[in-house]
Amino acid sequence: MYLENINLSFIQPCTTDAKRIRIKASLPRNISDIFPYLNSYLKTAIYNQKANTLVFNKEHKIITIFEENINVAKLLNETEAFEVLDYLKDIINEVDEKRNEIQPSYELRKLPSPIEAYTHLPKLNCKKCGQETCLAFATKLIKGETKIKRCLHLYEKGNENNIDKLESMILLLGHEI
Ligand code: SF4
Numbered sequence: 001m002y003l004e005n006i007n008l009s010f011i012q013p014c015t016t017d018a019k020r021i022r023i024k025a026s027l028p029r030n031i032s033d034i035f036p037y038l039n040s041y042l043k044t045a046i047y048n049q050k051a052n053t054l055v056f057n058k059e060h061k062i063i064t065i066f067e068e069n070i071n072v073a074k075l076l077n078e079t080e081a082f083e084v085l086d087y088l089k090d091i092i093n094e095v096d097e098k099r100n101e102i103q104p105s106y107e108l109r110k111l112p113s114p115i116e117a118y119t120h121l122p123k124l125n126c127k128k129c130g131q132e133t134c135l136a137f138a139t140k141l142i143k144g145e146t147k148i149k150r151c152l153h154l155y156e157k158g159n160e161n162n163i164d165k166l167e168s169m170i171l172l173l174g175h176e177i
Contacts, residue, residue, distance in 0.1 A: 036104035053174035144175035
């Protein structure tokens with residue numbers, strides 16, 4: 001079997017939503033050779049060949065697969081965490097078994113842009129995040145050079161949906177929240 005097990009390494013509350021949890025799991029081998037096949041099989045995944053990451057959404061969850069680790073964010077509880085790890089093991093093994101039937105894809109589907117991130121920021125240009133403008137902050141976010149929590153205005157009431165969108169973008173890019 002290509003992947004015998006996936007071991008849960010830690011469970012923590014999500015950074016911006018204490019009601020949800022995020023997990024990290026370790027893989028018993030480097031699985032980057034299967035990324036182009038998974039990219040082909042999972043039609044909405046984003047395979048970032050440069051960063052060697054494959055990210056996709058499953059319902060409300062955001063799954064980031066690295067060479068030897070998997071991060072899952074926005075899980076409801078531990079039960080769901082174990083369910084999603086079982087699902088991932090099954091799908092990775094299934095894709096491995098079907099390698100001969102799957103055309104590997106190196107396509108990089110559209111990644112989030114600074115302008116897209118900017119649309120979810122408060123647009124106050126208050127500089128409290130250490131950047132001159134919200135657009136400069138958005139650019140740093142997309143590059144993984146700053147964190148969402150540096151913008152305190154985002155955590156004011158009514159911004160929950162914007163935080164959610166920004167988190168999804170950051171995770172899709174393979175950065176830590
Ligand atoms: S703290 Fe937030 S609102 Fe202020 S400039 Fe930075 S990103 Fe914009």
